[in-house]
Amino acid sequence: MHRLIAIPLLIASLLGAAMQTVAQVNTASSLFERGKQAVYQIRVIDVASGDKYSIGSGFQVSADGLIGTNFHVVSAFVHEPRKYRLEYIRSDGEVHPVTLLLTDVVHDLALLKTDQPSETYLELATGELVKGDRIYSMGNPLDLGMSIIEGTYNGLVENSRYRKILFSGSLNAGMSGGPALDSSGKVMGINVSRGEEQMSFLVPVEHLRALLAEHATGAEVTDHAERIRNALLDEQNSFYQSLISQPPREKALGALVIPDRLAESLRCWGHSVDEEDEDEKYTSAHQHCRAEDNIFVTQQLYIGAFQYDFELINTSELNRFQFYTLLQEQFAHPSFGNTNDKEQVDKFACEDDLVRINDHRWKVSTCMRAYKKYKGLFDASMTMVSMDFADRAAVVTVSASGISAEKAVAVFQYIAETVKWKQ
Amino acid sequence: MEAIVLQVEARHGRVAETVRSNGDSLRVGRAYDNDLILTDPHVAPYQLHFRREGQQWFFAVREQVNPVFLNKQRVTESSCPVNPGDEITVGRTKLHVFPVDHAVEPTRKLMVSNLRALENHGTFLPVLALIGVSLVDLAINFFYSSTNLKWLEQVYVVLFSALICVVWAGLWAIAGRILRQQHHFGLQLIIVSGFSLLMTALAMISNYIAFYSFNAAVEEFFSWAIYAIALLVLFRLNFMIATNVQRPLLASFIATSLLLGVIYGVYYPWDDEEFEYEPVYSEILLPPPLIVTDGQTTQAYFEDVSDAFGKLQQ
Secondary structure, eight states: OHHHHHHHHHHHHHHHHHHHHHHHHHHHHHHHHHHTTTEEEEEEEETTTOSEEEEEEEEEOSTTOEEEEOHHHHHHHHHOTTTEEEEEEOTTSOEEEOEEEEEETTTTEEEEEOSSOOSOOOOBOOSOOOTTOEEEEEEOGGGSOOEEEEEEEEEEOSSOSSOOEEEESOOOTTOTTOEEEOTTSOEEEEEEEEOSTTOEEEEEHHHHHHHHHHHHTTOOOSOHHHHHHHHHHHHHHHHHHHHHSSOOOEEEETTEEEEOOSOTTOEEEEEEEOHHHHTOSSEEEEEEEEEOOOEEEETTEEEOOEEEEEEEEEOSSSOHHHHHHHHHHHOOOOOOOSOOOTTTBOOOEEEEEEEEETTEEEEEEEEEEEBSSSTTOEEEEEEEEEOSOSSEEEEEEEEEEEEOHHHHHHHHHHHHHHOEEOO | OOOEEEEEOOOTTSOOEEEEOOSSEEEEESSTTSSEEOOOTTSOTTOEEEEEETTEEEEEEOOOSSOEEETTEEOOSSSEEEOTTOEEEETTEEEEEEETTOOOOOOOOOTTHHHHHHGGGTTHHHHHHHHHHHHHHHHHHHHHOOSSOOHHHHHHHHHHHHHHHHHHHHHHHHHHHHHHSOOOHHHHHHHHHHHHHHHHHHHHHHHHHHHTTOOHHHHHHHHHHHHHHHHHHHHHHHHHHHOOOSOHHHHHHHHHHHHHHHHHHHHSOSOOTTTTSSOOOOOOOOOGGGOOOOOEEHHHHHHHHHHHHHHHHO
């Protein structure tokens, strides 16, 4: 009897699952059919050779031919407009030139325009999605042909300076700038980057909507480099101002008082070295925090990294000379790793001195290098080590890439003055 | 000219053979009955014969196996007049002609006579010096850096330094053997061991002085300056013992400059692609009792940092 009931139930559930899968296939295929007329491959063409330098995706968002894509897709043209030109390819293979209107370097967006628009375009979504909703990303992966990828909406990335949607799907190179659609076929995000396996990121559509609104006001940009510089400066200034505008929340790291996490968007970690674990003659405890968001400016320059590290070191076995030899090894500037291009950055200059901070002596070194193409922006780092005790010390390092001089000094001073020894 | 003086190969740093004419004639060659006996196998047993006629000296070439040159001109005449300052080339040997009243340099003071007394102890003292210096190096390494000191590694480092000292002393001993027929290996080894000790002491002193500069360039200058000073002292003694150069200090200066130039070239190759990407800052730290200043205020320091940023912006 049980078996008789169970068999129809099993058949019913199998049928249900199959129908759901068919429905999903239908959604993806119908979205693709509707969307492909408005999704293009964007190409940056090297003028001298006449061949493509880089490729990405883009999509038409208005009847009059406005196209959204990523800034990094067209950045080569933005930085060297004489060397490159822009064009796009429709799904039917037609190639047309396209012009650059506006950029949003911080959110990695660009607005383009074509004089030969397609009749179809994609609408921007206005509703909210909930985690688990199916979304569909379109683009031209690896120059292999227009594709659609199905994945899951997982909300905004937590602990991030810039709003990004976590997309559990697999974006590939070449899909950057393509649209991510909700099940009704409206654009809810723009493909931007991929993380680990089956984890990718989208730019929320409201940033594209902001660019469209700016365009609607008649805004015209003649100097894109200046616009990028201003956008970077504004964004960095606003971030660092928010860090230092509040009195620091203090926390203890052994005998040391340090500032607690300076911003919610920072990720903080800790680790320690134990005398027994590591076979060392000292113990140390670290707390380090970092902003893991880099802004793409060019292939050779990423900015926006910010990190700091507090390390407390104690010893009962080392004599003072040995201990300060150890400290000298720890007293180092963190590396930036954002660029190795002489065309982008100048040489480092450093200011080093013995400084009395909160009644204790510290050796402090601050180094900085200016950006050559973005006046007013710097890479800056500070490292400081306490110099008053023979058996304990603190080493503090801070680094920020793409920061203004004023904010670098303010942030470094804010952190330096917060660190103190407990009485 | 009553008499002439012939000097063989008056190159600085080598022992020169010199002969003064006695009477109206002077014979030069490889045979043992000449007045000036040359050991050059390219010289004939009876090669040159100098004669005085009145106040003028002449020389005749007695064998023609190899050509003879007077002031780089081949001698073809049977008798050639010769004057002070002339240079005669026979075989591979050069002879210089001087008048008997030619001024000689003042007597040099034998500055290392006391050091030479050390050699009476044979190799015992030099080896003892080398071991002593190596042990001092080992002790200092331990005293300064035992956070993860690997003894065997340190012993290898010290042994390698000792080997370099021995090789250095050996090379100068060879130079001494060639140029002065005396090797003075033991003395050279004592000197190079002393150099090693001097380097260690100077490095510690320069670290202390450089710390107060709070300036990476000054720190770098001091690290090179101690090399320069110590090398200058080392070369000065090496040259003095192994050669007869007239200006050992100048020779030491040139040798030091060349050696440091080579080392600098290796450290800082002209291809400077990497130089942009690492900050160069003041790295030296000293433990608390050695720090005698109080440091500037936070406000003053960050004003300096602001100024530094300002300069970069211009």
